[in-house]
Amino acid sequence: MFINDNPTVELDYSALHIRMLYHLEGVDFRKDPYEGIEEREKFKTVQLILINAKDRKKAVCGIRKELMEMGYRTGLKDEDIEGLIETFVSLHPTISKFLHSGVGLKLQNIDSKIMDNILTNLTKMGIPALPVHDSVIVEKGYEEELKYQMVNCYKKVIGFEPVVH
Incomplete structure (x- = not known):
């Protein structure tokens, strides 16, 4: 895929909803779930x-x-x-209370706010971006800015640093 005739990169949040549940519990979960x-x-x-x-x-x-x-x-x-x-x-006993509770809609609402912030910030900088679920595609030259935005927009909403790949 190309944007403006330039190669692209896609970064995503690793285990987004599992990690969000840990973060909502005040636990900084960094490992592979x-x-x-x-x-x-x-x-x-x-x-x-x-x-x-x-x-x-x-x-x-x-x-x-x-x-x-x-x-x-x-x-x-x-x-x-x-x-x-x-x-x-x-x-994952720490987050077991959330399982089969319907919490997914709340998480989707939160992650949509995070994504909205990312896209708004990138748009203000003139960086075209394509969201795909819990990932974003940008021109390869903007990879570091995208990662910065993904980490900081998440931190502003959740209060913890996400894992972005």
């Missing part, structure tokens, strides 16, 4: 649904549906999915 997990994409899906589901039953159903869409054909019984949930909870 999936460290030691063999099926990383599977657990990313599990955490996404756990954060967004309004109750545990909906979380279990949502996880099953998504895993089936990802091609999983075994390990989809309720007890298997409950095991995945418990594995996630055991890795």
Whole structure:
């Protein structure tokens, strides 16, 4: 992809919503939330649904549906999915109270404010930027400015420094 005939770079917030939950709890969580997990994409899906589901039953159903869409054909019984949930909870007990509570909408609102601030700041500087979920694409020459904006806009809203890659 090119912007103004220049190559681009995409930076994103690492584990945005998991990290935001830790930060809302006053914990500066810096490590990889999936460290030691063999099926990383599977657990990313599990955490996404756990954060967004309004109750545990909906979380279990949502996880099953998504895993089936990802091609999983075994390990989809309720007890298997409950095991995945418990594995996630055991890795992240600090934020477990937020799981299947519907907190995802609150997090989406917060991250949209952060993204709005980033885009507003870059636009004022004349830097074209394309938002994609929790990432932003800019011309390669603006990579450092983008990182600065992503870190500082997050810190202003949340009070902690994010991990940006």
